[in-house]
Amino acid sequence: MIAELGLAALWLAAALAALQLIAGALALTQRGAALAGIVRPVAVAQGVLALVSFLALVVLFWQTDLSVELVAKNSHSAKPLLYKLTGTWGNHEGSMLLWAMVMGLSGSLVALIERRLPEPTMLATLAGQAFVSLGFYAFLLASSNPFTRLNPAAIEGAGLNPLLQDPGLAFHPPTLYIGYVGLSVAFSFAIGALVTREVGPAFARAMRPWVLGSWIFLTIGIVAGSYWAYYELGWGGWWFWDPVENASLMPWLAATALLHSVSVLAARNALRAWTVMLGVVAFSMSMVGTFLVRSGILTSVHAFAVDPQRGSFILGLLVLYIGGALLLFGLRASSVSEGERFAATSREGALVFNNVMLSAILGIVLVGTLYPLLAEALGAKVSVGPPYFNPVSAIFAVPMLLVLAVGPLLRWRRDSLSRIRLQLVLPVLLFVGALVWGASDAMGILPALGLALAAMLAVASFLPLKGRKLRQVKLPLWGMVVAHFGVAVALLGMASDAAFTKERLVALREGEVTEVGPWTVKLQRIEPVAGPNWTALRADLAASYAGGKVSELHPAARSFWSPPTETSEAALKTRWNGQLYAVLGEESQGGRWQLRLWWKPFVPMIWYGGLLIALGGLLALWGRVASDLRRFVARDKIAWRRSRQGR
Amino acid sequence: MKAKHQRLTLALIAVVALVGAGMLAAWALRSQASFFYLPAEYAAKPPEEGRAVRLGGMVEKGSIKTAADGVTISFVIHDDKARVPVTYRGILPDLFVEGSGAVAEGRRAADGQFVADNILAKHDENYVPREMKGMTNEEARKMIEGAS
Numbered sequence: 019m020i021a022e023l024g025l026a027a028l029w030l031a032a033a034l035a036a037l038q039l040i041a042g043a044l045a046l047t048q049r050g051a052a053l054a055g056i057v058r059p060v061a062v063a064q065g066v067l068a069l070v071s072f073l074a075l076v077v078l079f080w081q082t083d084l085s086v087e088l089v090a091k092n093s094h095s096a097k098p099l100l101y102k103l104t105g106t107w108g109n110h111e112g113s114m115l116l117w118a119m120v121m122g123l124s125g126s127l128v129a130l131i132e133r134r135l136p137e138p139t140m141l142a143t144l145a146g147q148a149f150v151s152l153g154f155y156a157f158l159l160a161s162s163n164p165f166t167r168l169n170p171a172a173i174e175g176a177g178l179n180p181l182l183q184d185p186g187l188a189f190h191p192p193t194l195y196i197g198y199v200g201l202s203v204a205f206s207f208a209i210g211a212l213v214t215r216e217v218g219p220a221f222a223r224a225m226r227p228w229v230l231g232s233w234i235f236l237t238i239g240i241v242a243g244s245y246w247a248y249y250e251l252g253w254g255g256w257w258f259w260d261p262v263e264n265a266s267l268m269p270w271l272a273a274t275a276l277l278h279s280v281s282v283l284a285a286r287n288a289l290r291a292w293t294v295m296l297g298v299v300a301f302s303m304s305m306v307g308t309f310l311v312r313s314g315i316l317t318s319v320h321a322f323a324v325d326p327q328r329g330s331f332i333l334g335l336l337v338l339y340i341g342g343a344l345l346l347f348g349l350r351a352s353s354v355s356e357g358e359r360f361a362a363t364s365r366e367g368a369l370v371f372n373n374v375m376l377s378a379i380l381g382i383v384l385v386g387t388l389y390p391l392l393a394e395a396l397g398a399k400v401s402v403g404p405p406y407f408n409p410v411s412a413i414f415a416v417p418m419l420l421v422l423a424v425g426p427l428l429r430w431r432r433d434s435l436s437r438i439r440l441q442l443v444l445p446v447l448l449f450v451g452a453l454v455w456g457a458s459d460a461m462g463i464l465p466a467l468g469l470a471l472a473a474m475l476a477v478a479s480f481l482p483l484k485g486r487k488l489r490q491v492k493l494p495l496w497g498m499v500v501a502h503f504g505v506a507v508a509l510l511g512m513a514s515d516a517a518f519t520k521e522r523l524v525a526l527r528e529g530e531v532t533e534v535g536p537w538t539v540k541l542q543r544i545e546p547v548a549g550p551n552w553t554a555l556r557a558d559l560a561a562s563y564a565g566g567k568v569s570e571l572h573p574a575a576r577s578f579w580s581p582p583t584e585t586s587e588a589a590l591k592t593r594w595n596g597q598l599y600a601v602l603g604e605e606s607q608g609g610r611w612q613l614r615l616w617w618k619p620f621v622p623m624i625w626y627g628g629l630l631i632a633l634g635g636l637l638a639l640w641g642r643v644a645s646d647l648r649r650f651v652a653r654d655k656i657a658w659r660r661s662r663q664g665r
Numbered sequence: 666m667k668a669k670h671q672r673l674t675l676a677l678i679a680v681v682a683l684v685g686a687g688m689l690a691a692w693a694l695r696s697q698a699s700f701f702y703l704p705a706e707y708a709a710k711p712p713e714e715g716r717a718v719r720l721g722g723m724v725e726k727g728s729i730k731t732a733a734d735g736v737t738i739s740f741v742i743h744d745d746k747a748r749v750p751v752t753y754r755g756i757l758p759d760l761f762v763e764g765s766g767a768v769a770e771g772r773r774a775a776d777g778q779f780v781a782d783n784i785l786a787k788h789d790e791n792y793v794p795r796e797m798k799g800m801t802n803e804e805a806r807k808m809i810e811g812a813s
Contacts, residue, residue: 252756253783292675356672374679378686385690389698399701401719401770406697410689523754525735575759584759603756606735614756 021086024074025165028115031067031122032155034060035148038125042145046138046213054141058129061144064151065126072119075164079106085171088112088164094177096551104187105178110312110328111164113191117308118154120199124228125151128203133650135224136216143210150202150301153335161328180552180578180585186246194239194266198304200232201273208297209343212350217290222283225297227642229280233273234635240266241628252586252601254616256515256624259407264387265307268380272300275376277635278369286430288357288366291347292373298347302340303380309336310387361432368425375418379411386410412464419471422505423478426498441481449474461517468513475506493641501634508627514596514620525610535617536564537598539571544602544611552578554587557602557611561591573602573613597621699770707779708747714773720749720781721768729763742769742779753781 038060044050045057075088079102084090092109093102101108107116125147132140158164207225211217243266248256257263276296283293309332360366386402393400423445427438452473456466479502483491520535531540542558556574571589578585591598596619603612699717712718720742728741739752740763751769761767761784771781 291672292679359671370675370678374682377679378682381683381686382690385687386694389694393698399719400698401701402694402698403717405699405717406693410693413689414686523736523756586756586759601756603736606731608735610735612736612756 020074020077020081021083021165021167024071024078025163027067027071027074028118028155028158028165031064031071031118032152032159034064034067035122035152035155038064038148039145039152042141042148045141046145054137057141057144061129061148062126064148065122065124068119068122068151072115075112075115076103076106078165079103079112082175084173084175085168087166087168090168090172090175092176092178094175094551097175097178097183098550100185100188101178101183105182107191107195108178108182108187111158111162113195113312114154114158114162115164116192116195117199118151118158120195121147121151121154121202124200124203125206128206128228132224134220135210136214139210139214139216139221141210142213143206146206146209146213147202150206150339153338157328157331157335161331177551177578180576180583183551183578184246184250186242186250190239190242190246193235193242197232197234197236197239197273198269198307200228200235201269201301201304203228204232204273204276204297205301205339205343208294209346211294212346212354215350215353217283217294217354219284219287222280222293223642223646226277226280226284227639227646229273229277229297229300230635230639230642233270233277234632234639236266236270236273237628237632237635240270241625241632244628245625249588249590250585252588254519254521254588254599254601254614254618256621259386259402259404261387261390262311264383265310268383268387269300269303269307271376271380271383272296272303275373275380276300279373282366282369283357286358286360286366288360289370289373290357291351291354294351294354295347296373298340298343302336302343303384305332305336305339306384309333358431360430363428363435364433365425365428365430368421368428371421372418372425375414375421378414379418382410382414383407408464412467416467416471419475419505419509422502423474426479426482426502441484442478445474445478445481448477456517459517465513465517468509469517472506472509472513475502475509479503479506493644494638497634497636497638497641499634500637501631504627504630504632504634506627507623507630508625511620511623511625511627515618515624518619519621520617522615523612524615525606525612527608527610532613532615534598534615535619537615537617538562538565539598539600539613539615541611541613547574549576552576555602557600557613559589559600559613561598561600563593563598571598571600573600575602575604592622595619701768704742704744704749705746707749707773711777712773714775717770717772719768719770720751720779721766722749724761724763724765724767726763742767749779750777751779751781753784755784758784 038057041050041053041060042057045052045054078086078089079093080099082089082093082095082097082102084095088109088111092112093105097105105112107113125144128147129144135143204225207221207228211221240263243263244256247258247263248254276293276299279289279293279296282289309329312328312332386406389402390400424435424438424442427441449470452470453466456469459466479499482495483499522532522534524532526532526541528541528543531538533539538561540560542560544555544557547554547556554574554576556572559571559573560568561571562568569591571591573589574587576585576587577583586601589600591600596617599616599618601614603614606612697717699719700712701719701721702712704720704722707720722742722744725741725743725748728739730739731737732739736756737752737754738757739750741748742751743749751771753769753771768785769779769781770783770785771779774780
């Protein structure tokens with residue numbers, strides 16, 4: 019019953035999306051103007067129906083309804099409740115329904131609250147949003163129906179991939195999806211603006227909260243995914259340049275560029291065509307990411323679909339939307355009039371530099387991610403890893419981060435470096451000092467540069483506050499300061515991890531002791547333990563930092579029985595100045611056990627920095643939305659007074 | 666600079682930077698992409714010493730040996746034509762077993778041995794390293810038959 023309700027809601031949502039597209043497009047013509055009134059209500063209803071459909075699937079997973087094929091294939095009655103619920107999107111069909119649901123709800127929200135743009139632009143935007151949604155509804159209904167019944171019902175479910183049985187699954191996919199799909203709104207705004215040739219500050223202000231919001235979610239999603247991979251995979255690394263990681267990084271890079279160019283457009287009415295272009299590119303990168311991850315081209319824990327028909331379907335959607343949007347851009351870009359001019363040394367100039375560098379990094383990541391796929395099509399099997407990505411992206415990241423120290427200090431339109439040279443003395447000294455120290459430590463070029471940039475940015479990020487009364491500083495400025503400081507913090511963590519990590523790989527008997535960095539670690543015993551759906555061998559480690567207090571760590575090797583899989587559970591001990599990371603290996607000869615230990619100074623800074631970046635975005639979003647609301651309220655008051663006076 | 670041409674100038678700068686990035690990427694890929702070798706290819710045309718490559722094949726039965734330190738492991742990866750000795754210091758993936766497929770990431774040492782930094786094996790019963798997944802069923806079967 020619930021499965022049928024969910025399916026019916028999905029069909030209805032698809033039908034309403036078609037209606038929204040047709041009515042929106044017709045309402046732009048003179049003869050169809052009467053249809054304009056229904057577009058917004060239809061958009062709202064479409065989002066609500068998508069939500070109903072998604073909730074129906076959640077209920078099916080909650081009840082472990084084994085007469086539904088998807089549930090039988092991906093869940094198990096003995097699974098903990100949290101993983102039953104999160105299992106809803108731990109599979110191909112469910113995750114695509116989550117995608118469509120977020121996209122529908124974003125459309126609803128735009129329809130409900132956005133009143134600043136001219137009505138034709140809004141209609142074109144909502145029609146564009148419906149057009150994109152329709153493709154994903156068609157994909158779900160035609161080749162990925164999550165509600166297919168199984169007759170007869172299964173006796174027991176097949177279970178969820180144990181790597182996914184982790185609290186991280188509750189947050190990582192939904193946050194990333196909200197980020198990915200939120201960018202669809204920026205995409206639709208760009209389409210709406212191109213169709214009606216209304217590119218200007220009002221368009222930028224309408225688009226900015228969506229870009230900011232998506233970017234915040236993407237940032238949190240990437241940070242969470244990185245930390246999850248760090249402790250779940252047991253390899254001690256936090257970023258592997260795996261194609262699925264790149265798939266989330268690429269939309270983030272595009273959204274970061276868009277975030278900065280949209281500010282230029284809102285404040286100065288410049289970079290018009292470029293901002294529209296980035297709006298198209300950002301969501302295109304989300305779709306490319308989905309295609310890479312979900313098509314089965316890549317083999318990983320993220321690739322659920324191995325059905326080639328699905329891959330071709332997503333590829334078709336990709337070509338349709340990206341190709342269509344770029345075609346529209348090509349036709350209309352020349353009619354978007356040139357924006358305000360600015361000198362090279364100005365806030366705009368610095369932001370253009372940031373945008374070009376981010377785009378270059380995006381290109382490098384895209385080429386490196388697609389190259390193995392292209393090479394494979396030509397018959398060569400290659401893989402591309404850190405030896406390519408690290409140095410090549412650094413060539414563009416380092417100049418970008420240098421300009422990041424200066425850009426926020428520059429004035430709009432025209433400025434000179436000599437005006438701010440005194441402010442730059444301290445950051446430059448820190449940069450040079452840290453670089454010299456790093457070079458003397460023989461830690462390698464990239465870690466040394468990373469430390470130097472981190473030291474410089476940590477100070478430079480606060481300089482825009484200089485000479486201001488802190489109480490009067492507006493939230494968006496605080497947001498910028500916090501986010502840029504977050505970049506410095508994350509860089510410190512990355513460079514410190516690369517430069518100072520100590521590793522120890524040993525085989526110990528029970529009672530034996532080893533050392534890693536300042537830590538002394540004793541293997542006390544190995545014991546079997548049992549969980550709800552697994553058994554494990556667990557090591558009891560007693561670790562003390564520089565002879566201080568002893569703390570316990572319990573790395574383990576778990577065996578799940580449904581599906582039968584083994585995972586290694588790393589154990590972490592966090593101090594203010596770093597993390598001890600322990601992995602238990604196999605039994606070796608003579609009753610010894612393999613242990614891999616890392617001491618990673620300041621490594622948590624990577625994720626704290628990432629969270630600060632997201633917090634900065636949140637402050638800016640809060641500030642923007644609050645001032646928009648104040649403006650609306652003021653406008654309503656004036657309108658109300660006028661109507662009373664008129665009476 | 667004539668202000669009138671600002672848009673053109675900006676577009677040109679962006680294009681130059683992006684094309685530069687693309688060329689740099691292409692150049693770096695040629696020198697940094699790591700190629701995948703089957704044991705037969707590895708024996709016939711060995712990769713340059715020290716260059717990062719991947720070696721994929723079956724783990725020979727009875728070949729896994731652990732050194733006295735308990736953490737240095739040596740084994741043989743083979744197909745029906747050739748055998749390559751591999752050494753690895755580290756913890757093996759849970760499903761690394763003799764007679765099944767594995768991919769070793771690493772480089773060729775001076776003595777012809779393969780020194781692995783990382784071993785990829787089946788994660789679960791559905792997971793196969795990407796390079797081996799691309800194989801047709803015959804190739805994979807041949808590889809497995811060669812192993813037994």
